[in-house]
Amino acid sequence: MQSESEQIDMxxxxxxxxxxxxxxxxxxxxxxxxxxxxxxxxAAARRIVERASDAGIRCLTLYxxxxxxxxxxxxxxxxxxxxxxxxxxxxxxxxRERGARLEVIGRRDRLPAVVLRxxxxxxxxxxxxxxxxxxxxxxxxxxxAIARAAGCVSSAEPxxxxxxxxxxxxxxxxxxxxxxxxxxxxGGEKRLSDFLLxxxxxxxxxxxxxxxxxxxxxxxxxxxxxxxxxxxxxxxVPHSLRLVQGGAR
Ligand code: FPP
Numbered sequence: 001m002q003s004e005s006e007q008i009d010m011x012x013x014x015x016x017x018x019x020x021x022x023x024x025x026x027x028x029x030x031x032x033x034x035x036x037x038x039x040x041x042x043a044a045a046r047r048i049v050e051r052a053s054d055a056g057i058r059c060l061t062l063y064x065x066x067x068x069x070x071x072x073x074x075x076x077x078x079x080x081x082x083x084x085x086x087x088x089x090x091x092x093x094x095x096r097e098r099g100a101r102l103e104v105i106g107r108r109d110r111l112p113a114v115v116l117r118x119x120x121x122x123x124x125x126x127x128x129x130x131x132x133x134x135x136x137x138x139x140x141x142x143x144x145a146i147a148r149a150a151g152c153v154s155s156a157e158p159x160x161x162x163x164x165x166x167x168x169x170x171x172x173x174x175x176x177x178x179x180x181x182x183x184x185x186x187g188g189e190k191r192l193s194d195f196l197l198x199x200x201x202x203x204x205x206x207x208x209x210x211x212x213x214x215x216x217x218x219x220x221x222x223x224x225x226x227x228x229x230x231x232x233x234x235x236x237v238p239h240s241l242r243l244v245q246g247g248a249r
Contacts, residue, residue, distance in 0.1 A: 017200065025187065041083075106137050149173045
């Protein structure tokens with residue numbers, strides 16, 4: 001059993017991003033409609049937000065609805081938005097109690113007005129939280145976000161160096177949430193699906209066959225454990241070689 005401070009140490013300063021995949025298959029295997037999978041997915045999201053907050057994760061980004069998800073049947077889209085509203089309604093008080101802050105990323109101009117209203121309300125009511133920074137990606141496409149950020153940066157700063165352009169782009173895309181350290185995808189597929197492409201350039205990728213509705217605190221901890229066992233080199237040589245070579249250039 002870990003102490004509270006050990007638990008908080010597990011996730012200190014990390015940005016964890018999650019592609020919550022497998023709701024539909026989870027439901028199909030039980031002979032249920034896909035919407036029942038999304039409903040169970042909502043409960044999983046609530047569990048993981050709680051666990052991330054307890055583990056001292058700095059930023060958690062959840063991929064709830066991609067811009068390509070508009071291609072799904074209208075009743076499924078309606079259910080997902082209904083669940084998103086329920087999530088925000090249910091979570092606001094708990095997020096405040098935990099000192100967490102909610103931010104929604106993605107396009108807002110195509111969202112139903114009722115969804116937009118509750119997003120703005122939840123963001124305002126949690127704005128002063130200094131604990132977990134919870135980001136929920138809705139109508140989100142990383143390629144669109146990169147194209148938009150590049151357009152804004154190049155019209156505001158037309159003649160900057162590439163290096164400055166890179167930092168400005170990262171700031172425009174990620175704000176204070178910064179680059180992704182660990183990207184988890186449930187549901188057995190191994191792809192990024194247009195999620196945080198720039199911000200995940202050096203993310204450690206963790207794929208699990210667990211369907212999202214079955215993903216729990218122990219699975220989240222297992223992903224953090226796997227992350228801690230990885231050596232992050234950011235293109236440099238392994239740490240052990242650096243010591244042997246005495247930092248030779
Ligand atoms: C992927 O499963 C999940 C989604 C498209 C998004 C819906 C997610 C939720 C409702 C979880 C709740 C989350 C929040 C933050 C409210 P899929 O339908 O693609 O599954 P499949 O690959 O098995 O078909």
